[in-house]
Every structure is written in C-alpha cells, then in structure tokens.
Amino acid sequence: MIILDDIKVQFGDFLALKGINIQVxxxxxxxxxxPSGCGKTTTLRCITGFIIPTSGxxxxxxxxxxxxxxxxxxIGMVFQNYALFPSMTVFxxxxxxxxxxxxxxxxxxxxxxxxxxxxxxxERQMSRKINQLSGGQQQRVAIARALVTSPSIICLDEPxxxxxxxxxxxxxxxxKDLQRKFGITTIYVTHDxxxxxxxxxxxxxxxxxxxxxxxxxxxxxxxxxxxxVCNFIGDxxxxxxxxxxxxxxxxDKNCYIRLERLYVNSPKPNHVVIDNxxxxxxxxxxLYIKYTLDAGGSIIKVIEKxxxxxxYDMGEKVSISFDSDSILQY
Numbered sequence: 304m305i306i307l308d309d310i311k312v313q314f315g316d317f318l319a320l321k322g323i324n325i326q327v328x329x330x331x332x333x334x335x336x337x338p339s340g341c342g343k344t345t346t347l348r349c350i351t352g353f354i355i356p357t358s359g360x361x362x363x364x365x366x367x368x369x370x371x372x373x374x375x376x377x378i379g380m381v382f383q384n385y386a387l388f389p390s391m392t393v394f395x396x397x398x399x400x401x402x403x404x405x406x407x408x409x410x411x412x413x414x415x416x417x418x419x420x421x422x423x424x425x426e427r428q429m430s431r432k433i434n435q436l437s438g439g440q441q442q443r444v445a446i447a448r449a450l451v452t453s454p455s456i457i458c459l460d461e462p463x464x465x466x467x468x469x470x471x472x473x474x475x476x477x478x479k480d481l482q483r484k485f486g487i488t489t490i491y492v493t494h495d496x497x498x499x500x501x502x503x504x505x506x507x508x509x510x511x512x513x514x515x516x517x518x519x520x521x522x523x524x525x526x527x528x529x530x531x532v533c534n535f536i537g538d539x540x541x542x543x544x545x546x547x548x549x550x551x552x553x554x555d556k557n558c559y560i561r562l563e564r565l566y567v568n569s570p571k572p573n574h575v576v577i578d579n580x581x582x583x584x585x586x587x588x589x590l591y592i593k594y595t596l597d598a599g600g601s602i603i604k605v606i607e608k609x610x611x612x613x614x615y616d617m618g619e620k621v622s623i624s625f626d627s628d629s630i631l632q633y
Contacts, residue, residue, distance in 0.1 A: 304329055305350065305456065305488065310359035312345055319345050321512040323359070327490065332482050334491045336499040337509030338535070343492050344460055346509070350490060351458050352376050363455065374403075379449030379457040383464060385441055387433045393419075393444050394429040400452045418451045422481060438470050439477065446481060458490045463498065471495075475502055496536050500524065508532050524561075530633035533559050538604065540565075542630070546601035550575045556632040560625060562606040567594060567615065570624035577623045582615045598623060 305327040312320040320342050327333045335343035348354040349361055352373035361369045368376055387396050394415055401411045419429060422443040433441060442462060449457050462478075463471045479502050482489050493499055499506050500520040507517045508531075516528040527533035542550075542558040552558070552575070570576045577598050584595035592614060594605045603623060615621055 304364060305490070306360075306362045307346070307349070308360045308362070310346065310349055310356045310361065312342075312349065312354060313357045319512055320349075320356070323514060325507055325514070325517070327488060329488055330486050332479070332489045332491065332502060332504045334493060334499045334503040334506045335509060336493060336496065336506050338494055340511075341509040342512040343494075343507075343509045347458055347460055347490060347492050350456075351378050351380055377452075377454050377456070379452065379454035381442075381445045381449050381457065381459040381462050383461045385445040385462070387441060387444060387448075389433050392430055392432060393424060393436070396433065396444055397447045397451055400448060404452065414451055415447075418447045421484065422447045422450075439474055442474055442478070446478075450485060450487070454487070456488045456490065458492075460492045461494070464493070464495070471498070478502065500536075508535065510535075527631060530557060530559075533631050533633065538562050539631075540603050543601050546577075546598060546603065549577050549599060549601070550627070552627060552630070554630075554632055559631045559633075560629055562593065562604050564625055564629035565603065565605040566624045567596075567605055567607055567621050570622060571626070573626070574624040575627055579620050580623050582617055582619045582621060584617070585614055587614070596621065596623060 305325070307323050307325040310320050310323040311318065323342070323346055325346075335346055337343050345354060349356050352368070352371060355370060359369075360367055363376070388399070391399070397415045397418065398411050401414060406414070419425070424440065424443055424447060428436065428440060433444070436444065445462070463474055475498055491502060500523070503520055505517060505519055506523050508515045508523060510531050516523060516532045518526070518528075523532060524536050527536060533539060539559050539561055542560060547554065547558060566574070580596040580598040580603070582594055583597050586593040589609065591609055592607050594607060594615060596603045596605060605623065
C-alpha cells in the first residue's frame with residue numbers, strides 16, 4: 304500500500320502541490336490525471352524519490368520512504384520517452400539495472416530471459432539495437448527493464464504520449480494486460496482522459512496542485528464531484544438558461560449533461576422532451592454519430608449509437624429527450 308499524507312511541494316514562491324492525500328492499494332492500477340502543470344508528475348516524482356516534498360510523508364507498506372534514496376525504494380520507472388540506451392542491445396538495456404546491483408551474470412541471463420518471455424520479446428529481438436524496434440517493442444523493453452529488478456511498484460510517466468493514436472490504443476491494451484499478468488501496483492500519469500478511463504482501477508483528477516476527485520472510472524465520469532472534473536472528463540453540454548426554461552427545469556447552479564444521455568427522436572417514458580430542434584452539423588465515427596442541434600438558440604451536442612439507419616439531414620427538425628436526473632449541477 305502507498306500512502307501520500309498531506310504532500311506539499313514548493314519551488315521558490317510557487318506551491319506546486321497544496322496538500323496531496325492518496326492511498327493506493329496493493330496490485331491497483333492507479334492513475335494521476337490532469338492537464339499540463341497540474342501537479343501529477345510532481346506527485347509521481349515524490350513517490351519515486353526524484354523530488355523530496357517540502358512537507359508531508361510518503362510511505363510504502365507502512366514504511367516512511369519520504370527521504371529514502373531513489374535506488375533503495377524498489378520502484379520501477381518507465382519514462383515518457385522510455386529513456387532507453389540506443390547504443391545497447393535490447394538484452395543490455397533490460398539487464399542494466401541488474402548489472403548496477405552487481406547481480407551475477409548467470410542470474411542476469413536467467414532473469415532477463417524470463418522477463419523477455421513474459422513481455423513477448425523473443426531471442427531474435429534480444430540482440431537488436433533499440434532503433435531497430437517498433438514503438439510497441441520499445442515500450443515492452445522499457446517495461447521489462449523496469450520489472451526485471453522485481454520492484455514492488457512500477458511508475459509510468461505518460462509512456463504513450465509520443466505515439467500516434469492507433470498505436471496508443473493498441474499499446475494501452477497491451478499495457479493493461481501486462482499489469483494484470485504481473486499484478487504489480489502501478490502508478491500511471493496521463494493527461495488523456497480516455498486513456499485514464501480505460502486503464503485504471505481508480506483515478507485521481509488533479510487541478511492546480513490539488514486533487515479534485517478520487518474514484519473509479521465510472522464514478523469520475525458519471526458522478527463528477529466538481530465542475531472542473533465534469534468539464535475535464537469527456538465531452539459535455541453546458542445547458543444555458545433558454546434550454547433549461549424549455550425543459551421547465553429551475554436551478555440557480557450551472558447545469559451540464561453528457562452527450563450520450565440525450566436522445567434524438569426516441570423519447571422514453573418520463574423523459575423531458577424538447578421539439579423542433581434543428582440539425583446543424585453531424586460527425587460520423589462509425590460506432591456512433593455526433594449531432595450538433597440548435598434548440599431555439601441553445602446549441603446542444605448529442606451522441607447517437609450507429610444503428611445503420613440513414614443520418615439525419617442538415618436542417619432537419621428533430622426532438623431531444625432526456626431524463627432530468629442525468630443533469631449534473633454545480
């Protein structure tokens with residue numbers, strides 16, 4: 304178990320972390336999510352030892368490691384650019400940490416071969432240089448190097464951010480499979496909401512040095528605790544006064560609704576229905592279509608599952624319906 308207790312980090316006059324409290328369970332995939340400069344990487348670096356907090360404590364398994372040297376923490380690290388050594392072979396890259404620890408040669412050979420098999424790097428890849436590998440293979444080398452020393456925790460700092468979209472999706476699936484296979488406690492940093500939602504057991508959403516919410520992916524998405532989380536996670540409609548009046552909803556708070564909680568021309572029992580909305584744009588994604596509708600001056604976006612029926616045409620009049628309980632208010 305990892306516990307961060309009231310972690311504060313100050314750089315000169317700038318307070319980067321303003322009292323971070325996190326508990327990560329053993330074997331959990333825990334993600335630190337937020338925009339650039341929010342404090343997520345600083346938090347990760349406090350765990351790994353690259354930054355010593357100004358105040359507060361970091362403990363692992365009940366032991367205070369706040370001021371412990373990096374090499375004594377037994378934490379594996381995968382960096383954003385993987386930080387692999389281009390002049391070394393795959394085998395030499397994976398073996399590097401073991402050599403630093405002066406592990407005997409025969410033991411290094413056995414452990415590197417074993418970890419290579421687990422991350423699906425065969426003998427043919429082991430003798431190659433890093434620049435001869437695909438992006439996916441390089442990621443597996445970085446993960447193997449982090450795991451070969453048998454760490455109790457692995458930390459990953461935006462390891463997919465430099466890859467193209469298709470490869471990112473492929474590799475995050477592989478990454479989750481590897482984490483399940485090893486059952487290792489994982490701390491993952493990303494600014495990508497979709498990545499966080501698909502990979503994580505739980506997510507901490509950061510904003511300007513504080514944590515806005517910690518929860519499971521469905522809790523973060525469906526029960527956003529703050530207006531910041533509501534806007535940061537996924538696409539959402541902010542409902543203006545005109546739309547709320549049409550829906551006969553009275554509120555003195557800011558109101559939001561997720562795109563998939565709205566329905567076009569398919570009202571359900573007890574749903575609020577607004578007629579004569581005009582289709583002003585559509586985006587076709589294959590699995591779903593995103594429509595932009597003008598409901599009497601209120602611009603609303605709706606996601607419709609692709610059922611194979613023809614798209615609604617520009618200018619076509621449609622109805623919008625939704626359950627009023629789906630509205631998030633802040």
